[in-house]
Amino acid sequence: MHHSPDPQTTHTELIGRDAELTQLDTLLTTCRLVTLTGPAGVGKTALARACGSLTRPPTVVSLDMLDLPEQVPGRLAAGLMTAAERPMLVLDACEGAAGVSARLAGSLLAAVPGLRIVATGRERLGIPGEAVLPIRPLELPPPGRPLDGGRRSAAAELLARRSGPGFTLGNGREEEAAALCRAVGGLPLGIELAARLTGSIPLAELRARIEADPLGVLVSEPGDGPVGSAGTGHPRHESMLASIGWSHQLCQPAERLLWARLSVFGGEISYEAAEYVCADAHLRAPGLRDVLHRLEARSVLSADDRPDGTYWQLPVLYRSYGRRWLTRLGEDASLRRRHAHYTRTLLPGA
Ligand SMILES: Nc1ncnc2c1ncn2[C@@H]1O[C@H](COP(=O)(O)OP(=O)(O)O)[C@@H](O)[C@H]1O
Ligand SMILES: [Mg+2]
Known part of the structure; x- marks a missing residue:
């Protein structure tokens, strides 16, 4: 288990998730447990960390590893009770330990008055009182049709921000960028991995390569550093192949x-x-x-x-x-x- 009490160091500015953040805040006013579900790399963790109803940085517990030492729930509950008046916990990456996560969430909610939990995972936890918010890929315009008012799509915006300083979206490159994002299904992780290559491969060629072999192209080389700023250095977050392979294993x-x-x-x-x-x-x-x-x-x-x-x-x-x-x-x-x-x-x- 990986426990990071200071998520500020990994906080990124979220792109194109205003509606989801509002929904999450609204759900949290009536539910003590909201689970964000969705495919690998869709942005569940990033959204949970940015949750607006957090008055202070939440405690983030990643359940990436399957074994949860027995003393953890008790310690966690004690910590949460003394740490804040309206304690908030992010239980991240619950999919690998579905039963464990569900029991942990249930016992913490029972033990800590006023606690609210945002969980993330490929699946819901399946405990009473849970609200589920499915997270979809980033908004993308259909081929050949720009968004209303010439707005830039959230996906293209993310590609631009994660590409090198020489990258611009002017001069008709908007549509090429959108096509590239479509090739990765609008998944933020896929867009970030593609953005690493936009400096060395022309957009149209990169898109063609991704269309031919998406999982072969969307990998990060050792030494590239973590993807985005929510990167954990964990291999499952470093390539689409590893990340989807993890879904497959489950x-x-x-x-x-x-x-x-x-x-x-x-x-x-x-x-x-x-x-x-x-x-x-x-x-x-x-x-x-x-x-x-x-x-x-x-x-x-x-x-x-x-x-x-x-x-x-x-x-x-x-x-x-x-x-x-x-x-x-x-x-x-x-x-x-x-x-x-x-x-x-x-x-x-x-
Ligand atoms: N809306 C967004 N704006 C900017 N970056 C994002 C957004 N959503 C996800 N990311 C980035 O994409 C990557 C994958 O997101 P993550 O939250 O780890 O996905 P998940 O938890 O669903 O597997 C991370 O590096 C994250 O920072
Ligand atoms: Mg995650």
Whole structure:
């Protein structure tokens, strides 16, 4: 466990999260526990640390490591009780130790009057009284369409701020920058890793390289220093591959298999499509919906609930990870065939 009582040294100015900060503040007026969920690198930790209802820097406890020494909850509770009148705790990176985090949060809330907790993780903790705030990637305009009033998108702004001093967004480079951010799915961590390369590789070329092999390009070299200022030096925060690999490690075998198979889809996926393309003797249809929901709960899939049903999608970098895994399983060709058959013959409107 990693305990940093002075998060000020790692505080960054947040870009494009005003709405989320307001929502978080509002939730904290009525809930004592708010969990920020979302995929790797979407900005959960950065948001929790910047929470506006904190009158003073919060105590931040990272649950990155699975073993929680027995005496920690008691010490933490004692510290929180004496430290502040309206104590506030950030329980960061709860996904690796879901049960431990849930028990810790529950016992602290019971022991410390007035305590409020902001937790972050790929999944909710699942304890009573918890409010969940899903965090989405940064806002990005659709291809070829600028934002209203010529506003710069939050994603492009982050790219500009994290790139070297020679980087400018004038002269039509706005759209190129947005396209680059789209290639990393608008994920702040992906944008920061890409920004390290904008000084040495032209934007359009960098985008093409990322589109071809996102996880191979978005790595940091030893000695690059931590990403952004929330960087912890932990390998899981230093490359998209390591970070998504960590999500993968936390999944059950059926979830990993479905994740790999779903990577043949380019966009939204209906239940019928998932079943047609992905179900077989190893991944039986009756349980498939559950597996989809579990991947959604783990922030591996984003979901859009519409009147005609739920549509799921793999964030672009998770898709790329799934593709690698599918190839390793030797299922690439057969799944592509099934997907092609589905779109040719069964897709409504095709
Ligand atoms: N809105 C934002 N503005 C500026 N930087 C951000 C923003 N969101 C995330 N970052 C940066 O992106 C990186 C990944 O964010 P982080 O909070 O660690 O993601 P998560 O906790 O969801 O995995 C960090 O270096 C962080 O400082
Ligand atoms: Mg985090």
